[in-house]
Amino acid sequence: MKYRKLGRTGWEVSEIGYGMWGMAGWTGSDDRQSMQSLQRAVDLGCNFFDTAWGYGAGKSEGLLGELVKSNPGKKLYTGTKIPPKNMMWPSAREYSLEDCFPPDHIEQYVRRSLENTGLESFDLMYFHTWEDSWLEDDRGIKKMEELKAQGLFHAIGISLNRWEPWNGLKAVRSGLIDCVQVIYNIFDQNPKDELLPACREHNVGVIARVPFDEGTLTGTLTLESRWPQDDWRNTYFVPENLKASVERADALKPLVPGGMTMPEMALRFILAEPTVGTIIPGMRKMKHVESNIAASDAGPLDVDLLNELEKHRWDRRPTEWSQ
Secondary structure (H helix, E strand, C coil), rough: EEEEEEEHHHHHHHEEEEEEEHHCCCCCHHHHHHHHHHHHHHCCCCEHHHCCCCCCHHHHHHHHEEEHHCCCCCCCCEEEEEEECCCCCCCCCCCCCHHHHHHHHHHHHHHHHHHHHHCCEEEEEEEECCCCHHCCCHHHHHHHHHHHCCCCCCEEEEECCCCCCHHHHHHHEEECEEEEEEEEECCCHHHHHHHHHHHHHCCCEEEEEEHHHHHHHHCCCEEECCCCCCCHHHHHCCCCHHHHHHHHHHHHHHHHHCCCHHHHHHHHHHHHHEEEECCCCEEHHHHHHHHHEEEEHHHHCCCCHHHHHHCCCCCCCCCCCCC
């Protein structure tokens, strides 16, 4: 495992981190399997773990707390997210700070998340949704700074809406946040236009989420792909999105070099961007942990392949199913 500095935090974080949504918010989760996979990641050098209260109403946070306590001799960086008060994901232009993150709500959920984990503090605390317009109401940031000063967490972050990297530029440039989490992958390359340069300029750490485009970039989706009735992917992969996603993935398959898988190619494409501090793929099984972490050891992709992959950029706009 290789490590990178996460912006102004100065933390040396593993290039492959761990996204913990699937351990509570997707069907088929198994706590015993989840803990085995998490521990295997630690053993292989992963030290950055990302969760949220919204992942099973604190269930995923509880698993993270268990993991930290099981590894007292290792520094594991912990990040979690405060849910919006209106419990609406993603945010929308008409939502105010009062609707989503009034100060009393922020403090309530920071303390609730600490109770879920049994930890004294988190390393990183995010707003789980974000609108740049909320900077005009400074009560939210002031409350976060107050709780940070109390030692309840050590850095402030924002998690950006799907396909809206522009909606965090003011926050990055304000100097008030330490980290930003954004979708960045072979298809979603638009953070390179403005967001990543701003993060470099202001030394804001970047956490890349959704590296496999919700599964599309694993190359395993087909037009016949189906999920259990209560799985959120049924509402995301509506027919029009499933068809387009399969077509885009199929167009990439001829580019995968011999001896490499599409998920490895997807991760190594992201690692070619030096502004990214860590990637947080969801990993519920040990085999996924091992294969994903191996992408860090493998090093950069060939420049010619990177140039070809850049041609597969897919600019999308949020719609009613994009969540």
